Amino acid sequence: MMWKSTGKTIKSPGHFAYQLCFVREFSVGGIFNQQTHLEYAEATAPRVDEKWQQAKLYKDMPGPSSWRMISYFMPGGALYNTNLIQMNRRMREMYGDIYSMPGLMGKANVVFTYNPEDFEVTYRNEGLWPIRIGLESFSYYRKVQRPDVFGGIGGLVSEQGQAWADIRNKVNPVLMKVQNVRQNLPQLDQIAKEFLDKLETQRNSETHLLDNDFHDQLKMWAFESISFVALNTRMGLLTDEPDPNASRLAHHMGEFFNYSFKYDVQPSIWPYYKTPGFKKFLKTYDDITEITTNYIEAAIKRFESQNECEKKCVLEQLLSLNKQVAVVMVMDMLMAGIDTTSSSLLTILYHLSRNPEKQEQLSQELRRVLPDPQGSLSEESTKNMPYLRACIKEGLRITSITPGNFRITTKDLVLSGYQVPRGTGVLMGVLELSNSDEYFAKSAEFLPERWLKADSAPGVQACPEARSRNPFVYLPFGFGPRTCIGKRIAELEIETLLVRLLRSYKISWLPETPMQYESTIILAPCGDIRFKLEPVQDS
Numbered sequence: 001m002m003w004k005s006t007g008k009t010i011k012s013p014g015h016f017a018y019q020l021c022f023v024r025e026f027s028v029g030g031i032f033n034q035q036t037h038l039e040y041a042e043a044t045a046p047r048v049d050e051k052w053q054q055a056k057l058y059k060d061m062p063g064p065s066s067w068r069m070i071s072y073f074m075p076g077g078a079l080y081n082t083n084l085i086q087m088n089r090r091m092r093e094m095y096g097d098i099y100s101m102p103g104l105m106g107k108a109n110v111v112f113t114y115n116p117e118d119f120e121v122t123y124r125n126e127g128l129w130p131i132r133i134g135l136e137s138f139s140y141y142r143k144v145q146r147p148d149v150f151g152g153i154g155g156l157v158s159e160q161g162q163a164w165a166d167i168r169n170k171v172n173p174v175l176m177k178v179q180n181v182r183q184n185l186p187q188l189d190q191i192a193k194e195f196l197d198k199l200e201t202q203r204n205s206e207t208h209l210l211d212n213d214f215h216d217q218l219k220m221w222a223f224e225s226i227s228f229v230a231l232n233t234r235m236g237l238l239t240d241e242p243d244p245n246a247s248r249l250a251h252h253m254g255e256f257f258n259y260s261f262k263y264d265v266q267p268s269i270w271p272y273y274k275t276p277g278f279k280k281f282l283k284t285y286d287d288i289t290e291i292t293t294n295y296i297e298a299a300i301k302r303f304e305s306q307n308e309c310e311k312k313c314v315l316e317q318l319l320s321l322n323k324q325v326a327v328v329m330v331m332d333m334l335m336a337g338i339d340t341t342s343s344s345l346l347t348i349l350y351h352l353s354r355n356p357e358k359q360e361q362l363s364q365e366l367r368r369v370l371p372d373p374q375g376s377l378s379e380e381s382t383k384n385m386p387y388l389r390a391c392i393k394e395g396l397r398i399t400s401i402t403p404g405n406f407r408i409t410t411k412d413l414v415l416s417g418y419q420v421p422r423g424t425g426v427l428m429g430v431l432e433l434s435n436s437d438e439y440f441a442k443s444a445e446f447l448p449e450r451w452l453k454a455d456s457a458p459g460v461q462a463c464p465e466a467r468s469r470n471p472f473v474y475l476p477f478g479f480g481p482r483t484c485i486g487k488r489i490a491e492l493e494i495e496t497l498l499v500r501l502l503r504s505y506k507i508s509w510l511p512e513t514p515m516q517y518e519s520t521i522i523l524a525p526c527g528d529i530r531f532k533l534e535p536v537q538d539s
């Protein structure tokens, strides 16, 4: 079964257990054991102010009862055989822009809202330690299974409260500072060049088609790039002779997302009984840990023999904070930085290939950025790329790989005129809003010009009036203190590869159908992904 909208098709995995898991999981965080997570929030007194007292009671918010909810998922029910996106659409049609889903099987209730004012209220009240439920298997492995390696640190994705803040405050200056991240540009540019060289060997010079699966190739590029940033190590995955450990790690990372989806998202009994499948997952995790720590140890030896004055790389900076924090952060970067970046890049490329006139505009800009396609990118040459940055934003607007943002409220809130008690889950449907004409004029069109502040070149007219003035309707990397920590890295990687690709090729989409997506932990492109890569004339 497929779901179509604004040029996207989302595949439904289509079975009952899978559907139920959507009640638990949306976007990067799940909705698991949320009752226990309030212990990480600061205590607050029950709200008694006028606004709260005048608000409608939570029990009067539209939404199904637990039994009705279950019946929706049964054969013939309104949500039977739907995926997460379809489910939200149908529920919104039935109940409106705010509704409450009862927490099944002892879980807390979740409010689904499509009102950007609610997004703002939720984020503005999330406090210093926002709660976004993480992947439980991460915590289990790190804290219970291998405290010897991780020293009781769960990592950013799964920690909450003070423990989360302790790590986040330490690593923010290393990973969120633009200049610090951009020191990786020369090597990321080199990786992008090698990626293009590899594509050339797989590209038929007559038909301009690729022999190999482009998505898989992009995952290799993403792996090579993030492992350089995180481990200061070239893995050689874009060469014919990659480091065998790197190949094993890349293979595990591919499997890891599937495992995590199975054990963190879908209903599973592993918290009570360790199934053989879960034990296999733990073994994979052991292997990932061993390979990663070996790379870190090798890097430490290299750093010891290096000249003190050299600018410290990301890994060296993380190690100088705390070795265990460094190990956990490196692993989180590898886990969170492959499918996200490759899926986003594929999405942006897809929209550019379906809009040849926009691609041509971009190509003009890139000729100025990189006059000699064999030359190197520098801080200076990449400073002024407004049209490229607008294309990236527009691609992520139409298909944000995380269709909703999630928080557990740490205070009593009034959302759309209803009382929402502290400890309730709030799911903010950003993808729906950023694809709505109410917030973005001509929302189905790929219109990078809406993101330009001024005309970027002759014939390229800025069109900021086609963009929502409300910052809360477009949040591909989340918002606030818990926003994506890899945002700067992802932007740098994506920009660098897009410059190289579109400076060298004119890219067109071959399948007659729009790009398809499957919704697992993120929205990931799937199905028939074929592009034609014709060399541009002056390259």
Ligand code: HEM
Binding pocket: 028, 132, 156, 157, 168, 226, 332, 333, 334, 336, 337, 338, 340, 341, 344, 401, 402, 405, 406, 475, 476, 477, 478, 479, 480, 481, 482, 483, 484, 485, 486, 487, 489, 490
């Ligand atoms: C285009 C690519 C990416 C997108 C669209 C994306 C999106 C997101 C989103 C929406 C969140 C949740 C933010 C929130 O709750 O407010 C998140 C969290 C996170 N992302 Fe990314 N991400 C991307 C790439 C990366 C990369 C490359 C890394 C690796 C460095 C990374 C690491 C993380 C981590 C560790 C978190 C959890 C942060 C925390 O809870 O403190 N992401 N990401």
